[in-house]
Amino acid sequence: MLWAAADRDPGGVWLRTDAGTLTFEAAAGQVAGTAAALRAAGIGRGDLVLVTGRNTPPYLLCWLALTSMGAIAVFVNPASSTAELAGIAAQTRPRALVTDGPWELGVPRLDIGDLTGTSAELSVDVRPDDLATLIPTSGTTGRSKLVMQTHRAYALAGEGFPFWMGLTREDRLMTSLPLFHINAPAYSVLGSLACGAGLVLLERFSASGFLDAARRHGATEFNAIGAMLEILMRRPELPADADTPLRLCYTGPAPAKDRQLEIETRFGLRIVVGYALSESPYGLIWPRGSRPYGTLGTVRQHPTLGTINHARLDDGELLLRNPAVTPGYWEMPEETAKVITKDGWLRTGDLVTVNDDGVYTFVSRRKEVLRRRGENLSPLEIEEVLTAHPDVLECAVIGVPSELSEEEVKAFIVPANGELDFANLHAWARERLAAFKVPRFWQAVDALPRTPTARVAKHLLPRGSPPGEYDAENPP
Numbered sequence: 001m002l003w004a005a006a007d008r009d010p011g012g013v014w015l016r017t018d019a020g021t022l023t024f025e026a027a028a029g030q031v032a033g034t035a036a037a038l039r040a041a042g043i044g045r046g047d048l049v050l051v052t053g054r055n056t057p058p059y060l061l062c063w064l065a066l067t068s069m070g071a072i073a074v075f076v077n078p079a080s081s082t083a084e085l086a087g088i089a090a091q092t093r094p095r096a097l098v099t100d101g102p103w104e105l106g107v108p109r110l111d112i113g114d115l116t117g118t119s120a121e122l123s124v125d126v127r128p129d130d131l132a133t134l135i136p137t138s139g140t141t142g143r144s145k146l147v148m149q150t151h152r153a154y155a156l157a158g159e160g161f162p163f164w165m166g167l168t169r170e171d172r173l174m175t176s177l178p179l180f181h182i183n184a185p186a187y188s189v190l191g192s193l194a195c196g197a198g199l200v201l202l203e204r205f206s207a208s209g210f211l212d213a214a215r216r217h218g219a220t221e222f223n224a225i226g227a228m229l230e231i232l233m234r235r236p237e238l239p240a241d242a243d244t245p246l247r248l249c250y251t252g253p254a255p256a257k258d259r260q261l262e263i264e265t266r267f268g269l270r271i272v273v274g275y276a277l278s279e280s281p282y283g284l285i286w287p288r289g290s291r292p293y294g295t296l297g298t299v300r301q302h303p304t305l306g307t308i309n310h311a312r313l314d315d316g317e318l319l320l321r322n323p324a325v326t327p328g329y330w331e332m333p334e335e336t337a338k339v340i341t342k343d344g345w346l347r348t349g350d351l352v353t354v355n356d357d358g359v360y361t362f363v364s365r366r367k368e369v370l371r372r373r374g375e376n377l378s379p380l381e382i383e384e385v386l387t388a389h390p391d392v393l394e395c396a397v398i399g400v401p402s403e404l405s406e407e408e409v410k411a412f413i414v415p416a417n418g419e420l421d422f423a424n425l426h427a428w429a430r431e432r433l434a435a436f437k438v439p440r441f442w443q444a445v446d447a448l449p450r451t452p453t454a455r456v457a458k459h460l461l462p463r464g465s466p467p468g469e470y471d472a473e474n475p476p
Contacts, residue, residue, distance in 0.1 A: 033117030034065035045070030047095035075180035146330035153324035157281035158190025163303035169196035174219035176202035226454030242268030257293035410441035422470035
């Protein structure tokens with residue numbers, strides 16, 4: 001895809017960072033040079049290469065070089081501990097480690113700064129179903145599920161994204177999402193190449209500098225996941241917030257309608273909501289020209305191949321079948337069999353509803369559904385109610401062990417204005433929720449733990465009964 005873009009527009013500027021720019025042709029030459037340096041270091045087709053992938057041009061070009069030469073890129077969070085990296089290395093047995101960090105993992109270590117150079121030629125030796133990447137689904141010192149993804153999946157995602165979003169070569173796609181996840185490479189990087197647009201690569205997400213970065217680089221579209229939009233909204237509002245080139249934002253899950261309109265008005269852009277996962281970048285999206293607020297949209301399809309994606313529900317769980325579904329988890333056949341059926345359907349683990357128009361609405365993660373007083377409940381529904389309270393900046397709801405059976409509900413609250421009145425919050429929730437959904441336990445926290453992509457890491461919330469916990473059934 002990079003070489004096709006370079007042939008179409010060799011002198012067009014593709015990559016923009018605060019360190020400089022690269023044309024399509026120059027980027028292709030540097031990718032070829034990086035591939036030559038990797039081959040000289042003994043990397044070949046089918047080799048797994050562990051990469052501590054920061055959001056910088058050398059690491060992006062390395063990703064393109066590894067995948068184009070048929071190697072398998074295992075990009076990991078550069079903030080990982082040595083124990084976490086050692087765990088991934090033990091699972092994958094990589095041919096080499098590419099890094100600019102201090103790690104020594106018992107395999108050949110290649111400094112990213114040494115993998116430079118330019119070349120006019122690159123021998124691309126890949127087939128559609130060859131593995132392009134392994135995507136770690138969590139940082140752990142034990143065995144992590146590594147999602148295998150193919151060249152076909154990335155190419156289909158890159159070709160689809162500009163069509164779904166209405167992007168052209170006049171656009172500039174900005175991403176601060178990490179290269180070690182699927183969103184930035186599949187949608188922003190390959191999407192920009194597919195339609196000949198520019199790419200703005202930010203090293204990290206910074207709410208204070210995000211809009212200035214868009215102005216500086218002329219960005220017209222960006223991708224946001226998790227709490228990024230809410231974090232931007234909670235910055236002090238300025239008169240110039242809408243004075244940027246930004247016109248589009250791709251995000252998920254869907255904000256509530258009123259909140260979405262607030263975001264769009266403040267920043268002068270239009271939000272398009274979509275749904276996908278590492279196991280398949282082909283999920284759901286708002287159809288072009290539609291505004292089904294609060295939903296995940298309809299089944300996304302390819303712009304020229306037509307209907308290649310199918311969806312169905314099994315006991316409320318969304319299942320997908322398309323050519324971009326992962327072959328499975330690396331060397332974990334039992335885990336693979338749990339999520340991919342014999343006839344190729346991917347169990348997403350997400351509970352949804354669908355209306356007569358084929359529009360899907362998210363309910364909850366299956367594994368997050370709580371069971372209380374004989375009823376199932378979704379933490380998301382409770383979180384939406386609590387977040388509407390003026391004293392709540394953000395919150396996370398989980399299930400905790402009950403003395404009786406099933407679970408009790410606990411809410412972790414980040415206060416918006418100093419002290420919290422939990423009795424008042426409890427009464428607020430009782431007015432708006434069925435009794436079995438109202439949290440019994442409440443805890444104030446300074447901030448919610450987050451993953452590198454800004455999602456709330458609920459597994460890192462405090463367990464037990466730490467000091468300051470409020471029990472609505474036994475108030476102080």
